[in-house]
Amino acid sequence: MREKLFIGPRLRLLRQARSWTLEVCAARLGLSPSYLSQLEANQRPVTARVLIDAMRVFEVDAAALDAADDQRLIADLREAAADPVSGEDAPGLGEIKQVVTNAPQFARAYLALHRAYRQLDERLKQTEEAVSLDERGAASALLPYEEVRDFFHYKDNYIHALDLAAEALAGELGLEEGAGVEAALERRLESLGVRIERSREFDLLRRYDPETRTLLLGAAQPAATRAFQMAYQIAAMTLSDVVEAELTAASFRSQSAAQVCRTGLLNYAAGALLLPYERFRETARRVRHDVEQLSLIFQTSLEQVFHRLSTLQRSGARGVPFYFVRLDRAGNITKRHSATRFHFARFGGACPMWNVHDAFSRPDAWLVQLAQMPDGVRYVCIAKGVVKPSGAYLQADRRYALGLGCEAQYADQLVYADGLDLAGPSAPIGVSCRICERVDCTQRAFPPVDRKFEVLENDRRWVPYSL
Template identity: 35%
Template sequence: MAKKLFLGARLKRLRRERGLQQSAMAAELGISPSYLNHLERNQRPVTAGILLRLAEAFEVDIRQFASESGEQGSAEQLAEVFADPMFADLQIGRQEILELSDNSPAIAEGVSRLYTALRERRLAPLEAGADGDERALITPETWVRDFIQARFNHFPELEEGAETLGGALGDPLSVAEPLRRRLKEAYGVEVRVVSPEELQGASQAFDPQRRLLMLSSLLRPENKTFGIAYQLSLLEFHPIIARLLDAARPPDNGTRHLLHMSFANYAAGAIMMPYGKFLAAAELYHYSIDRLCAEFGANVEQVAHRFTTLGRQGARGIPFFMLRIDPAGNVSKRYAGERFPFSRFGGTCPRWNLHAAFQAAGQVVTQLIETPDGHRYFTVARTIERPIKTELSGGLLAIGLGCSIEYAHKLHCAQGIDLEHAPVTPVGPACQICPRLDCAYRATPPAGAKLAVHEHRKTISPYPFVA
């Protein structure tokens, strides 16, 4: 028997995002307002017919809208919040968290936002320029990261413009020269490679008075190309980016500038790797990063990041997640084409071999992992070089890519691996919410758990607890 879909919270959120009354949305769907009210209150399941009408009327991706991944991600985020010791005495159970996430997503988001502000210690009077917007209590990088992830790192408007432009530029392998010509002919901008001393610590800078884009001589070739594409994106897609910024309503100028930069970065990658061509090549080469780097003149990180953006309705790629860390374990990038199986507030599980990539520099390290909810993922870790190498910024970074095990057979790096019988490593989110008992890497017991430590008995885990 097919599982009934109760999607009331998502329907209500979609309606409010579009600024519609129930009567207006009901008319678009060809149903009565009372029936829509029943759907929103989960008193009726959403049928296949309703889903199809949603797709037609509101350009909704049915797969994403009806999937459990979005609500699971919200519930996992809330689980991290309520794992904080300040809530230990409340003994908030998993079922209560699921109910809050599913039935009151706006309240769940509000709780998460407030907790994030508390963690970041920004519950101080707003700075001038924030215009009284309490959302500014969250740091710009957190706000932008959450905004991008809420849209599964896919922006159709930028994709369409970049695909048109990228296709017109010619051979992607030598795209740097067409990009440079486009900047010169359309916008009167010269591109010049200069010494790092002239840039005073910047990797690139645009002088609007001189119509000059300066790129550091220390940038690697692929990053020089990306830098040109980035500047062209700022100019070429200014109207599109302005509309996206206005619709996003960032809380302050700092956040707006960071989101502006993120949109331009997104468009630059889409110009270098136009959606249709890139997806076709990715499928042809079984998502081989090295083959795609050679095909599009990009580097490993650029291709890996592009994997996470392939969410076009009707032409989706494999929904990858991606992390980038430094040798100390600091996470500097975190993107996902669908749900992300790791902690929002903490680092990564030490049992995931993303960290081991630093001991195998230049090699591809694969691993099958299983999260506490029973989901399995195929992951790839490898080191990358920084975009610009100086005495202060030298050294390696590591990226981790992963996808649900159901897609692994499509990957070049999974060929030859018996996915049915290969060893699986149990991993978890941050220790404070990880329910795994026998873990030698555990740094702290999960919040609210009762320790089972006894002086006459030592266990594998340094913090045994009562499940």
């Protein structure tokens, strides 16, 4: 049975953005004002015909009326509402869905308030720690990073104006698939008056001196890394007006967050320059999203390809919606981007049943998992371990796990899904233990914060309590 679609708040926002009265909008949609009023109040689901008419009248694609943002908002609000700080029982999933569906702006305001509380609480804890340890400079860079993550998260990890500008710049530079990319980038930097030098510092990626206009690149770094750093510098010097416009529109709460986002946007632009949207999307489709082939064709790193695949959400030319995540060995999520309904934990660790954790023990293998989230959506999850040599015996290599995935409905477009039994069982995974709904998971670290539990004094099992 197909799930009913309610798009009331989106219809209302689209109508109000055009300053149309209910009567004017209803006439354009071929509906009665009372029927449109019921649609906007989510008292009636939208039909296929009305949905198509709305796309035509408002001149938007289906994504503007899609409920993917609702799913993200539901997941984020559920996790925030389950925070034990409130001292009250968390609202049920049904109540949260009603709030998101009928009052999305209220839901976002609640999330902003909760985020502000968490930031204040974190600062207080850091202050106490700094005083107790007699240390200075305990200010954390984590909180601005979280604000920037939300910025990209709610934009589906796609920045339209910047992507278009980077694609046009790639055509201007004549960048071809893997053919003299580094040389073409060097020529453009020279035309900008930048001199390129190599450094033997083992941990250096890029250092730019604006006074001497010298770009220092780490000689020990792979060619793909050097190319990316040159692309970053070109973007910083030629696309800064587009980047600053995005920052102004974002209205970050702190200068630190704006600085973090500026770097993120320039990284985005560098990736879009090396992997131009249309050419990369078509090539990815042709090779069925084989990451290794794409890396060889475009002469980029695996991580750059993983990241770029998660950004292909241009209106009218969308690619497969992927999530991308990078974890360190401690389980910290150091990068996360998603154009899917896949939910990442905002606080606490990720689900131990997720195959991305296994990639550290098998860095030479590509791991593929058919997984199902508690909301019933199934995903093809791809994981790959990456070792980045330090270049020195006494310096530890950097190790990461990269994760990429999409909903199972796109499995036929993935080479990694060949041989998967899509009709068979799927691995049950969740967001994190603190909000996971599964009652039969043997890998639970602790009970969910929004559920009552009972300690089993005379019945010891793998999990020592029942929900």
